[in-house]
Amino acid sequence: MAQYDLTNSLSEFMDLHLVFPLLEFLSTREIYKSESLMKSKYQLLQNTNMVDFTIDVFHGLHPDEEPPEALHEKRSDVVRQLTELQEKSSQVIEMFSRKDVSDVVEKHRDSQQLWDYLSETHNFDRERLDDVFHYGKFMYDVGNYAIASTNLDFYRNLAPADSKYYSSAQWGKLASEILQQNWDEAMEELERLKDNISAALHLTYSEVLVQRAWLIHWGLFVYFNHPQGRDSIIDVFLHQKPYLNAVQTMCPHILRYITTAVVISKRRRDGIKELIKVLQQESYKDPITEFVESLYVNFNFDEAQAKLKECKTVIENDFFIVGCLDEFTENARLIISEIFCRIHQRIEIDMLADNLNMEPAEAEKWVVNMIRLAHLDAKIDSKNGYVVMGGTSVPVYQKLIDKTKDLHLKANSCCQKIDKKLTLGI
Numbered sequence: 001m002a003q004y005d006l007t008n009s010l011s012e013f014m015d016l017h018l019v020f021p022l023l024e025f026l027s028t029r030e031i032y033k034s035e036s037l038m039k040s041k042y043q044l045l046q047n048t049n050m051v052d053f054t055i056d057v058f059h060g061l062h063p064d065e066e067p068p069e070a071l072h073e074k075r076s077d078v079v080r081q082l083t084e085l086q087e088k089s090s091q092v093i094e095m096f097s098r099k100d101v102s103d104v105v106e107k108h109r110d111s112q113q114l115w116d117y118l119s120e121t122h123n124f125d126r127e128r129l130d131d132v133f134h135y136g137k138f139m140y141d142v143g144n145y146a147i148a149s150t151n152l153d154f155y156r157n158l159a160p161a162d163s164k165y166y167s168s169a170q171w172g173k174l175a176s177e178i179l180q181q182n183w184d185e186a187m188e189e190l191e192r193l194k195d196n197i198s199a200a201l202h203l204t205y206s207e208v209l210v211q212r213a214w215l216i217h218w219g220l221f222v223y224f225n226h227p228q229g230r231d232s233i234i235d236v237f238l239h240q241k242p243y244l245n246a247v248q249t250m251c252p253h254i255l256r257y258i259t260t261a262v263v264i265s266k267r268r269r270d271g272i273k274e275l276i277k278v279l280q281q282e283s284y285k286d287p288i289t290e291f292v293e294s295l296y297v298n299f300n301f302d303e304a305q306a307k308l309k310e311c312k313t314v315i316e317n318d319f320f321i322v323g324c325l326d327e328f329t330e331n332a333r334l335i336i337s338e339i340f341c342r343i344h345q346r347i348e349i350d351m352l353a354d355n356l357n358m359e360p361a362e363a364e365k366w367v368v369n370m371i372r373l374a375h376l377d378a379k380i381d382s383k384n385g386y387v388v389m390g391g392t393s394v395p396v397y398q399k400l401i402d403k404t405k406d407l408h409l410k411a412n413s414c415c416q417k418i419d420k421k422l423t424l425g426i
Contacts, residue, residue: 004287004313004314004317005031005317006253006256006318007026007319009251009253010022010220010253013213013214013216013217013218013251014214015175016047017048017143017175017179018175018178018179018218018221019044020041020044021319022319023040023041023044025319025322026319029316029317031317038057038060038061039061041057042054042057042058042061048141048142048143049074049078049142050141050142050143051071051074051078052075053143054071055067055071055075058071078142081138082138082142085131085135086135088134089131089132089151091128092124092131092132095124114157114158115158118158129155129158130165133151133152133155133159133165133169136149136151136152136154136169136172137152137165137168137172139151140152140175145176145179145180146180148172149176149177149180152172152176153169153173155169156169156170156173162202170189170192170193171193171214171218174186174190174218177189178218178221178222181225183226184226186221186222187222187226187228187229190218190222193215194215194236197211197212197215208242209246209249209250210250212242212243212246213246213247213250213251216237216246216247216251216254217251217254219232219233220254220257221320223261224257224320224321224324230261230264230265231265231267233257233261234258234261234262234267234270234271237258238258238271238274238275239271248282252282252283253284255278255279255282255284255289256286256288256321258275258278259275259279259288259289260288260321262275263288263292263331263335264324264328268331272292272296275292276293276296276297279292279297280293280297286314287310287313288314288315290303290307291307291308291310291311291332294307295335295339299339299343301336301339301340304336305336305357308329308332308336311329311332312325312329333366334370337352337366337367337370341371346387346388347386347387348385349363349364349367349380349385349387350363350385352367352387360385364380364382367380367387368380
């Protein structure tokens with residue numbers, strides 16, 4: 001199963017703090033040894049200021065040993081830095097807690113007007129604004145994401161877009177909302193960051209590509225948890241060419257999540273053709289992408305059924321899509337049945353039940369529901385145990401559209417020929 005684990009690939013495009021939930025998830029599975037995961041977690045924590053957490057993980061690895069002295073020294077240093085930053089930012093916090101200042105903040109939504117007021121009335125300067133950023137970033141590093149979010153948001157709303165720490169504040173704000181599981185706020189931040197990346201004229205093409213790749217990975221947290229998120233995966237990662245280009249160029253493993261989103265989407269027909277085209281262009285494969293190809297490219301139902309069983313194992317061990325298992329299985333069965341019925345004139349219910357791993361009675365109910373949802377022209381012959389497909393006649397309005405869609409071109413062509421003959425005097 002480790003061959004299908006994407007944690008290493010995903011973590012290359014994530015902040016360290018976003019990797020911890022993935023490692024915590026893996027610790028509940030039996031893919032890797034517990035000690036190996038603990039060591040990975042400990043190594044990551046070395047690069048953060050979450051010293052108490054680091055010490056706890058060390059005790060888990062070495063129950064009979066005392067933590068290294070360097071950890072205790074680092075803890076003292078973290079406490080000292082925190083005290084200094086709190087003192088510097090406390091003046092700003094105190095200023096904004098005053099009613100006259102908070103009223104002005106509410107009134108002036110424009111950052112430049114607010115900055116002019118604060119600098120003229122309260123001697124607010126860039127150094128004090130930078131203190132707010134440093135305090136917010138430090139609180140993020142120690143794992144206090146709520147305070148980090150507040151301070152980074154404050155900095156971002158006042159600082160010009162070309163400020164030194166503006167981009168870091170944006171990414172930090174998004175990560176803070178993700179780690180607090182504030183999905184509505186995280187969705188707003190994701191859209192805001194996406195717009196800013198598109199408008200960042202100072203970035204080179206390769207820098208924009210990297211930022212989009214990072215946004216794609218951070219967006220997985222939001223899109224698979226927000227109620228409207230799954231359709232956004234299709235709209236952004238598949239239908240928006242800059243992001244599809246980032247996927248194909250830098251992170252083709254994201255095709256697993258795009259494919260999952262298409263399979264479980266009610267708008268599946270909007271994305272399936274584009275998805276198949278992309279899958280055939282890429283070398284990345286896993287049971288989820290192969291399931292779709294086996295159905296829509298090879299029309300191999302035995303292979304699709306085998307891949308569907310493998311999909312269950314992959315989804316159960318994937319942090320982002322584990323919650324989609326039932327929905328994926330249900331829609332995958334629906335796709336198998338629908339395609340099978342469309343290419344056969346008469347199907348035995350017992351055979352269909354075998355393909356779907358169902359009892360015949362359950363399969364018959366399933367087919368009835370599938371016919372209704374897919375708008376198939378079919379009837380159930382319960383007495384003989386068959387599904388009988390009707391004709392696939394094209395609706396009258398579609399015939400009319402097909403016959404008249406090029407009419408204006410033909411008319412223009414006729415007019416040009418007539419004009420030419422009149423000009424030549426023929």
